Structure formats: C-alpha cells, structure tokens
Amino acid sequence: MSAIETVSEQRCFGGTQGFYTHVSEACGGPMKFAVYLPPAAENGPVPVLWYLAGLTCTAETFTIKAGAQRVASELGLALVMPDTSPRDTGIAGATGDWEFGEGAGFYLDATEAPWDQRFRMYSYVVDELPRLVQERFPFDMGRQGICGHSMGGHGALTLALRNPGRYRSLSAFAPIVAPTNVPWGQKAFPRYLGDDKKAWRKHDATALVADGARFNGSILIDQGEADNFLVNQLQPQRFETACEDAGQALELRMHPGYDHSYYFIQSFIEDHLRHHAKALAA
Numbered sequence: 001m002s003a004i005e006t007v008s009e010q011r012c013f014g015g016t017q018g019f020y021t022h023v024s025e026a027c028g029g030p031m032k033f034a035v036y037l038p039p040a041a042e043n044g045p046v047p048v049l050w051y052l053a054g055l056t057c058t059a060e061t062f063t064i065k066a067g068a069q070r071v072a073s074e075l076g077l078a079l080v081m082p083d084t085s086p087r088d089t090g091i092a093g094a095t096g097d098w099e100f101g102e103g104a105g106f107y108l109d110a111t112e113a114p115w116d117q118r119f120r121m122y123s124y125v126v127d128e129l130p131r132l133v134q135e136r137f138p139f140d141m142g143r144q145g146i147c148g149h150s151m152g153g154h155g156a157l158t159l160a161l162r163n164p165g166r167y168r169s170l171s172a173f174a175p176i177v178a179p180t181n182v183p184w185g186q187k188a189f190p191r192y193l194g195d196d197k198k199a200w201r202k203h204d205a206t207a208l209v210a211d212g213a214r215f216n217g218s219i220l221i222d223q224g225e226a227d228n229f230l231v232n233q234l235q236p237q238r239f240e241t242a243c244e245d246a247g248q249a250l251e252l253r254m255h256p257g258y259d260h261s262y263y264f265i266q267s268f269i270e271d272h273l274r275h276h277a278k279a280l281a282a
C-alpha cells in the first residue's frame with residue numbers, strides 16, 4: 001500500500017477539502033480520492049461518511065456539485081469520495097462508452113479477463129482505501145456510514161448489505177437497485193463477471209435482500225419522479241417490495257419534479273447527512 005500524495009487542500013467551512021492520490025494495489029495503478037475534514041477533526045476522531053458516485057463521475061463530482069460541506073462541517077462528519085473506477089488502464093474497450101469501463105466500475109471485483117486485472121472497486125472501497133485513510137486522517141472507523149448516487153447508490157446498498165456491521169448508516173439517491181434486471185447491469189455484468197447470473201446476485205441489492213442479507217437500521221432512499229432513468233434503469237419498487245417481503249426497514253421518498261442530476265442531490269443532501277450523523281453519534 002503506497003503513501004498518500006496531496007494534490008490540493010483548501011479551507012472550507014472551517015475544515016479542509018482535500019484531493020489526494022496514491023498507487024492502489026487493488027486497482028493496479030494510481031487512484032484519486034477526495035476527503036472533507038470538518039473542524040471537529042482538530043479535536044479528535046470524527047465519524048466518516050463514504051460517498052460513491054455514479055456513471056461518468058470522478059472524485060470531484062460530488063465534492064464540487066453536492067454542496068455537502070456546510071452541513072458536514074456543522075455535524076462534524078468527515079466525507080470520503082473515491083473515484084468510480086481505475087483510470088488510464090490502457091485496456092481495449094475501457095474508454096469510449098460511458099456505461100462501461102472507466103467511470104463505470106460498478107463497485108465490484110471483476111472476475112473476467114482483461115477487466116479482472118484493474119477493475120476491483122469492491123476491494124478498493126471496502127478494504128484498501130479504508131486502511132489507507134485511517135492511517136492519515138483522524139477518522140473513527142467504528143463510526144462509518146455509506147451513501148451513493150445511481151451506480152454509486154447500487155455500490156452503497158450492496159457494500160452495506162454484504163458487510164454487516166461495517167457501516168452504521170446507509171442511504172442512496174436514485175440507486176440502481178436491481179442491476180441484473182435492467183440494461184445498465186445487463187450490459188456491464190457479463191463483461192465484468194461472466195454469464196453465470198448466480199454470480200451477479202451478490203452485486204444486486206434486491207437479490208441480496210431476497211437471499212437473506214440485511215442492513216441493521218433503516219435505509220433512506222430519495223428518488224426523483226422526473227428522473228429520465230427511473231422507469232428503464234432504476235425501478236426502486238423492486239427493492240421496496242424485496243424489503244417489505246423481508247422485513248427490512250426502508251424509507252423510500254419519491255419527489256415529484258426532480259430529475260437524476262446533482263440539483264436533485266443538492267436539494268436533499270442535508271437530510272442524508274443528518275440521517276447519517278444521527279446513526280453515527282457516539
């Protein structure tokens with residue numbers, strides 16, 4: 001595991017917004033990530049909220065567009081924003097398609113060549129990056145939450161469901177809840193994971209809940225009703241039904257007029273941060 005190099009650090013709401021890079025073992029090359037440290041971090045370890053972004057996004061997208069730092073500062077919550085995939089992989093077919101490859105890592109460890117060499121975002125986000133950041137930043141790793149948007153919402157749900165006890169709070173904006181049943185997953189999963197759909201189920205939040213996985217707490221999901229991807233790609237009712245059948249606590253809030261953009265995320269990010277801060281209170 002290589003050292004973290006600082007790209008930039010700037011004062012923000014009394015804390016520090018930083019961008020960093022390091023060489024990742026899991027992803028076989030350089031990776032970028034962002035961290036917001038609230039002012040409370042000057043006095044001791046603070047709880048950590050992981051934010052996983054969607055297709056086409058980088059570590060900058062949420063950091064710049066969501067407007068999360070003001071409330072994170074107030075709540076004493078650190079934010080960590082990983083990139084959405086390895087970059088500059090040189091793998092044929094890894095660029096040029098916004099739904100697959102670079103910028104579209106789907107928070108899984110690919111098992112199919114050539115993707116299995118670099119596209120290992122599950123191990124990166126669950127294992128490598130937490131070990132790295134806890135050495136550098138004053139994080140209370142006993143108080144971690146996870147949130148994400150769209151492909152990153154899929155990441156947040158599947159990582160939390162697969163790692164009981166790791167994350168004490170869970171929320172998502174417009175998540176892909178059933179990738180095995182929608183075009184985004186049906187396009188990416190055969191290439192990353194092969195054709196055996198049994199292997200896809202542990203990367204599908206709805207299938208995970210149906211197969212017995214649970215999150216110990218209530219899951220918050222916000223979804224815009226004017227989201228262009230709602231009917232074809234997102235289908236939150238699939239997850240809602242699975243949670244109802246399983247007795248998994250879920251608050252799914254539908255918002256008329258809101259689309260898939262960061263204007264939607266900006267509008268509700270404060271609710272999510274407060275949801276996490278409440279669950280992560282010491």
Ligand SMILES: N[C@@H](CCC(=O)N[C@@H](CSC=O)C(=O)NCC(=O)O)C(=O)O
Binds near residue numbers: 055061262
């Ligand atoms: N280029 C695409 C649109 C891509 C897009 O909307 N990406 C979303 C995430 S979609 C699911 O993971 C996003 O977060 N974009 C970043 C942003 O700043 O909005 C197209 O042509 O439709």
